[in-house]
Amino acid sequence: MSWAFLRDLLSGVNKYSTGIGRIWVAVVFMFRLLVYVAAAENIWKHEHDEFECNIKQPGCENVCFDHFFPVSHIRLWALQLIMVSTPSLLVVFHVAYRENREKHHNQKLYRNPGKIDGGLLCTYLISLILKTGLEIAFLVLFYKLYNGFRIPRLVKCDIKPCPNTVDCYISKPTEKMIFLYFLVATSCLCIVLNLSELSYLIFKYSIKCYLKRHMKKQQ
Amino acid sequence: MGEWSFLGDFLEKVHKHSTVVGKVWLTVLFIFRMLVLGTAAESSWGDEQSDFMCDTQQPGCENVCYDKAFPISHVRFWVLQIIFVSTPSLVYMGHAMHTVRMEEKRKMKEAELEAQEKKNAGDTYYQQKCSMVEKEAKLSGWDEAGGQIILRGSLLNTYVYSILIRTAMEVAFIVGQYILYGIFLETLYICQRAPCPHPVNCYVSRPTEKNVFIVFMLAVAVLSLFLSLAELYHLGWKKAKERCSRSYKASPSTAPGRLESAPQAERAQMYTPPPDFNQCLSSPNGKFISPFSNKMASQQNTANFATERVHGQEDAAGEGPFIKSSYVESPEVASECAAPAFPENYFNEKRRFSKASRASSKARSDDLSV
Numbered sequence: 001m002s003w004a005f006l007r008d009l010l011s012g013v014n015k016y017s018t019g020i021g022r023i024w025v026a027v028v029f030m031f032r033l034l035v036y037v038a039a040a041e042n043i044w045k046h047e048h049d050e051f052e053c054n055i056k057q058p059g060c061e062n063v064c065f066d067h068f069f070p071v072s073h074i075r076l077w078a079l080q081l082i083m084v085s086t087p088s089l090l091v092v093f094h095v096a097y098r099e100n101r102e103k104h105h106n107q108k109l110y111r112n113p114g115k116i117d118g119g120l121l122c123t124y125l126i127s128l129i130l131k132t133g134l135e136i137a138f139l140v141l142f143y144k145l146y147n148g149f150r151i152p153r154l155v156k157c158d159i160k161p162c163p164n165t166v167d168c169y170i171s172k173p174t175e176k177m178i179f180l181y182f183l184v185a186t187s188c189l190c191i192v193l194n195l196s197e198l199s200y201l202i203f204k205y206s207i208k209c210y211l212k213r214h215m216k217k218q219q
Numbered sequence: 220m221g222e223w224s225f226l227g228d229f230l231e232k233v234h235k236h237s238t239v240v241g242k243v244w245l246t247v248l249f250i251f252r253m254l255v256l257g258t259a260a261e262s263s264w265g266d267e268q269s270d271f272m273c274d275t276q277q278p279g280c281e282n283v284c285y286d287k288a289f290p291i292s293h294v295r296f297w298v299l300q301i302i303f304v305s306t307p308s309l310v311y312m313g314h315a316m317h318t319v320r321m322e323e324k325r326k327m328k329e330a331e332l333e334a335q336e337k338k339n340a341g342d343t344y345y346q347q348k349c350s351m352v353e354k355e356a357k358l359s360g361w362d363e364a365g366g367q368i369i370l371r372g373s374l375l376n377t378y379v380y381s382i383l384i385r386t387a388m389e390v391a392f393i394v395g396q397y398i399l400y401g402i403f404l405e406t407l408y409i410c411q412r413a414p415c416p417h418p419v420n421c422y423v424s425r426p427t428e429k430n431v432f433i434v435f436m437l438a439v440a441v442l443s444l445f446l447s448l449a450e451l452y453h454l455g456w457k458k459a460k461e462r463c464s465r466s467y468k469a470s471p472s473t474a475p476g477r478l479e480s481a482p483q484a485e486r487a488q489m490y491t492p493p494p495d496f497n498q499c500l501s502s503p504n505g506k507f508i509s510p511f512s513n514k515m516a517s518q519q520n521t522a523n524f525a526t527e528r529v530h531g532q533e534d535a536a537g538e539g540p541f542i543k544s545s546y547v548e549s550p551e552v553a554s555e556c557a558a559p560a561f562p563e564n565y566f567n568e569k570r571r572f573s574k575a576s577r578a579s580s581k582a583r584s585d586d587l588s589v
Contacts, residue, residue: 007225019317026229026309030302034225039298042261050268054278054414153283154414167414169279171268174290 003033006085013088016095016114016124020197024190031186032081036074040179043172044074050171057161064157064168070145073176077183080138084190087130094123121205125198132194135187142184149184151177223253226305233308236315240450241308244443248305251439256297260432263425264294270424277414284410284421290399293429297436300392304443307381307388314377375454382451389444393437402437404429 007029014025047069053061098113098120116124143149151173158165170176227249234245267289273281406426411418423429 004224022313026313029225029229030306030309034223034302035298037225038223039295043292043295046269050282052278052282153286154279167279169282169414171282172286172289174286175292175295178291179295 003037006033006082009089009092010085012092016091016116016120017088018116018197018201020193020200024193024197027186027189027193028081028085031189032183035179035182035186036077036081040074040077040183043175043179044072047072047074047171051168052171053157053162053166053168055162055166057163060157060162060166061168063159064155064162064166067157067159068155068168068170073142073146073180076138076142076145080135080183080187083134083138084131087127087134090123090127090130091120094120116201117205121201125201128194128198128201132191132198135191135194139184139187142180149177149180151180223257226302227253229309229312230305233312236312237308238450238453240446240453244446244450245308247439247443247446248301252297252301252436252443255432255435255439256294256301260294260297260436263428263432264292266424267292271421272424273410273415273419273421275415275419277416277419280410280412280415280419281421283412284408284415284419287410287412288408288421288423293396293400293433293436296392296396296399300388300440303388303392304385307384311377311381315374318374379451379454382447382454386444386447386451389440389447393440393444396437400433402433404433 010025010028014022017025048065051061051065053064055061095114098110102109102113151170153170153173155168155170156165157168230245230249234242237245268285271281271285271288273284275281404423404426406423408421408423409418410421
């Protein structure tokens with residue numbers, strides 16, 4: 001699985017971010033992407049093969065696994081990483097649009113196409129709101145899908161063709177739980193970073209606006 | 220192994236701006252930990268669960284016994300260890316980059332302000348000068364132009380804290396590994412957990428090979444810990460020595476230095492006195508050690524060299540024999556549209572005055588200067 005594309009994308013985003021935005025990118029790289037690629041993927045690699053039910057009935061293990069893991073944790077984790085990184089692209093596109101416009105009109109339309117003001121500020125704020133929203137959505141999804149963030153050692157399954165209530169054993173539940181908590185903790189950290197960046201930007205630019213208006217009134 | 224390139228790229232930058240011991244630590248991290256983990260250890264632990272055999276036919280018993288024996292696999296534990304141990308260096312790097320950016324912004328703003336003033340005055344000569352100054356402010360990016368980050372004040376504190384936290388993390392992970400698994404892995408693990416009907420013999424796959432890697436990774440962790448402690452000692456000892464020499468030499472010779480820098484007092488107060496480091500004695504950007512005995516001569520040079528520029532640091536002269544000095548701009552120069560560009564051979568001339576550079580030839584030019 002090649003995540004280099006996402007990495008290069010986010011490096012581009014870094015250029016047009018505030019200080020907190022850069023911290024967010026570092027957290028996403030180090031604590032989420034790297035942990036996913038270097039550690040978490042291997043834990044869930046053989047989860048189906050290692051899922052064992054106390055029954056010889058063919059097909060019972062399959063249906064039980066499917067019932068308890070409609071979407072595997074690791075796939076949700078990957079989806080979350082992708083979805084949460086994508087809104088930052090809006091900012092990159094907007095800056096590219098500005099630069100394109102300047103080229104097209106052959107004159108300097110913006111003092112600095114990469115500076116966060118005016119329309120770019122709106123785009124940036126929208127991307128922050130989207131990122132936060134998606135993080136919260138995925139956390140809620142994880143919670144609802146797996147009844148909390150626990151991974152039990154033993155699950156009981158009585159779906160056809162299992163003839164009776166069957167004990168099924170999940171592999172590496174402790175290790176999976178450790179990394180699940182890690183995922184939740186880093187998600188929450190990213191939500192906090194996004195919210196603080198949002199409030200910082202809103203505060204900064206409302207002060208700026210207020211001062212401008214104040215000076216205009218004085219004049 | 221490709222996954223570690225994420226971290227590797229970040230740490231390359233840290234490598235550029237580290238002390239000598241820091242560079243050795245990073246090399247140890249790259250080669251002996253990341254590389255070994257990515258190539259050898261991963262394949263050794265590849266079949267850890269599939270070849271974990273228990274002497275029972277009870278379905279589910281192997282699963283629960285493996286989970287009990289290995290709550291977290293060694294390989295994942297080491298991955299987390301590497302990530303947590305590298306993070307403080309990245310925090311330091313972030314701070315350093317932030318400082319560089321702020322410094323550049325400040326210089327550009329100064330240059331802009333001066334250009335504005337002169338523009339209003341309609342003085343084209345000064346406009347040219349100012350535009351040159353502006354260009355120079357852009358070029359003074361410390362890492363891009365081959366310059367160095369100078370460790371002092373809050374940046375030095377961040378560096379020290381990052382090493383402290385790194386040391387704490389190493390200790391925590393070494394202790395954690397000992398608590399979880401002891402030192403060596405046993406071949407046989409006796410497991411009693413539902414649904415195993417009785418205590419069951421379980422056999423770990425490749426225990427000897429795993430033990431070799433466990434001992435290796437433990438040794439490398441201890442080595443890294445030792446290097447971190449050595450770096451702390453080195454920083455602390457130098458700082459203490461510098462303080463001693465400064466308090467001993469709290470002498471009249473420092474008074475002129477203070478007088479000259481009085482207008483810079485505000486700026487000076489922002490920064491703590493730099494510790495002494497004799498690591499980087501000659502550098503690409505021309506900062507050099509001013510031996511104490513040369514202080515008076517160098518102050519003369521400050522006045523003579525109209526090209527001296529303030530780097531926003533307080534007077535380094537008079538701080539002791541081992542400080543990298545960047546001269547404080549004399550007040551008269553500051554009032555004009557500042558300094559013109561450095562002359563072509565500025566850096567070479569600077570090096571001539573450094574006596575201390577003869578003392579040590581071992582430090583490399585791209586080492587971090589403190």
